[in-house]
Amino acid sequence: MTLSFESARAKAGWRLLLAWLLLNALLLTPELPWAGFPPHHWLALEAPLLIGLLLLLPxxxxxxxxxxxxxxxxxxxxxxxxxxxxxxxxxGRSINLYTDVSLLPILIELLVANLGLPLTLALTCGLGLALFAVGWALTALLAASHRPPLPRGLGVVLLAVGAGGLALQHAGRLESTPIGSPALGFVTFEWQRALETRNALAAFGGELQSDPGARALPGLAGTDVVLGFIESYGVAAIEREPFADEIRPRLAQVQAELAAAGLSMVTGRVTASTLGGQSWLNHATLLSGLPITSQLRFELMLNRHHSTLVDDFAASDHRTLAVMPGIIRDWPEGRQLGYDEIHTADSLGYRGPPMGWASMPDQFTWKRVGDYLDAAAASTNATTPASRATFAELATLSSHAPWSPVITLVDWNRVGDGEVFSRWAGAGDDYASLWQNTEAMRAHYAPAIDYALQAAAGFAERQVGKHTLMLILGDHQAAPSIIGPSPGKDVPLHVISGDPALLEGFLHNGFRPGALPPGPEQAIPMSQIRALLHRIYAAAPALSRPAAAHGS
Incomplete structure (x- = not known):
């Protein structure tokens, strides 16, 4: 009988050891994102503390x-x-549970768009089942380790080890040992950051209340303004190898072609609000002049009806136009921003095949913008005052991850409704393999940016004239897993016009002639671009400009 009892207690001890090892492994996982494997610590002090408490319970x-x-x-x-x-x-940042929980629906939508609904469901269910299995196994091991009861003294010892270790760690006595408390550190960090984020959002609410309202831009009266975001276009594409080997020669060629077309170009360096994604936050940052760094800030800005560049251009007697091929359903945010006219994927009239993740290629999007500008100019000349011009904002898609397929430009005169792109039908659809192959995505990144720049430059050659101001900038850097660690958040901002006088103000604010951005010391926060435009174009030009005329 005694042998049977001792054998059962030994089994309970082995179950407790397995439970400890499994719990210890789970509690060490917060170190993996920054320390990699093996983790910096091998023993999580939270494990003996929690197991000791369990052993002391009757x-x-x-x-x-x-x-x-x-x-x-x-x-x-x-x-x-x-x-x-x-x-x-x-x-390139740690998770913020206070603000990032709201991104779950967006993450699910992104997974469905890239992997398809069946694979997304399979991955989600697989992850859920794996976590459930681990939790069930740990629960079973912990519960079984009490049959028969282990000595209560063991619980006291484990509790003392955990509590004493935490006290020594707090006193700085365990800094050079493989013993730590990563789970407690993770929870503490997230709790403190949640409080800081809550306070920051409260302060941000004060910024929203100090909205100066819409302000006209007299220096752009009668001038068409085109604001184009190039997806994932950061300065890393220009400054880091191997991407720079392809992008820098392309920029030199673009600069030469624009100069031959009679256009001037200056380039600045802008620090975006995000890195690796969440493009809409950077769009909102530039438009509002506020640092929109999270979904909560974005929603607060919209709900408070804070003024933006859309309102400023409306006050300058511009038509306001949004061209968003990445929007595939209703877009209430666009209506809240107050554009006069909105074109999304369904209303752009594209009849060609999707281009991988992108609903349509950049060249088609730029061609549509040109069509809308031409139509607006014709309407202006026929029915409205001579000062009427257009402010158009667009966000391109061809350089969106996973950067496949990479296509080439077609004859602009044959773009039509997009059927000319049918030769690429079915290309780049294997998202699952693409997302698992980081090296393939790295290889596609620079060619995708190259194509995006060619499309934007082709539009400029065809549409930009003396009465047009074109701003082309990246929405954010690509993910660090693609372009390398610690890339920063800087993106290029190219400004193009057929009237050099329109660009002089940028040269006085850290921009430089040509297509290459200045160094990081000249970077301007994206939230300050709205104010920069107001400084540059606060006064009407010495001679009033005639009606907007594209390419003239």
Whole structure:
């Protein structure tokens, strides 16, 4: 009988050891996104602390629930570490649970768009089942380790080890040892940042209340203004190898071709609000003049009806136009921003095949913008005052991850409704393999940016004249997993016009002639571009400009 009892207690001890190892592994996961494998620490002090507390509980339903709670803590920590790792790889920052939870619907939509609904469901269910299996196994091991009961003294020892270790760590005595508390550090960090974020959002609410309202831009009266965002176009494409080998010669060629067409070009360096994604936050940052760094800020800005460049150009007697091929459903945010006219994927009239992730290629999008500008100019000359011009904002898609397929420009006169792009039908659709192949995506990145620049330059040659101001900028850098660690958030801003006088103000504010951006010391926060435009174009030109005339 004694041997049987001792054998059962030995089995309970082995189950407890396995439970400890599994819980310890889960509690170490917060280190993996920044330290990699193996982790910096090998022993998580939270594990003996939690298991010691469980051993001190008397056998009861409460203890079974406590075992499940400990398992839930471990799985939740691991899930948070997974999210942190994804955020580090895609946006070069740690996860902020206070603001990033609102991104879950957007993440699911992105997965469906890239992987398809069946694969997204399979991956989501697979992850859920894996986490459930780990949690169930840990719960079972913890509960079984109490049958028969282990000595309560073991619980006291484990509790003392955990609590004492945390005290020594707080005193700085464990800094050079493989013992730490990464899970507690992760939770503490997120809690403190949640409080800081809440305070920052409250302060941001004060900024929203100090909205100066719409302000006209007299220096752009009668001038068409085109604001184009190139997806994933950051300065890393120009300054880091191997991408620079392809992009710098392209920029030199673009500069030469624009000069031959009688156009002037200056380039600045702008610090975006995000890295690796969330393009709409950078669009909103530039338009509003506020640092829109999270979805919560974006929603606050919209709900408070803060004025933007859209309102400023409307006050300058411009038509306001949004061309957003990436929007595939209703876009209430666009209506809240107050554009006179909005064109999304369904209303652009594209009849060609999708281009991988992109609903349509950049050349088609730029051609449509040119068509709308021409139509507006014809309407202006026929029915409205001579000062009427257009402000058009667009966001291109061809250089969106996973940067496949990479196509070439077609004859602009044959773009039509997009059927000319049918030769690329079916290309680049294997998203699952693309997203798993980082090297292939790296190889496609520079060619995709190259194509995007060619399309934008082709539009400029055809549409930009003395009464047009064109601003082309990246919405954000590509993900660090593609362009390398610590890329920063700087993006190029190219400004083009047939009237050199329109560009002089930029040269006095850190921009330089040509297509290459200045160094990081000249970077301007994207939230200050709206104010920069107002400084440059606060006064009407000495001679009033005639009606907007494209290419003249």
């Amino acid at each position: 056998p009861s339903r409460l203890r079974r629930w406590a075992c499940a709670a400990v398992a839930l803590i471990g799985v939740t920590i691991a899930l948070g570490a997974l999210g942190d790792g994804l955020m580090q790889a895609m946006q």
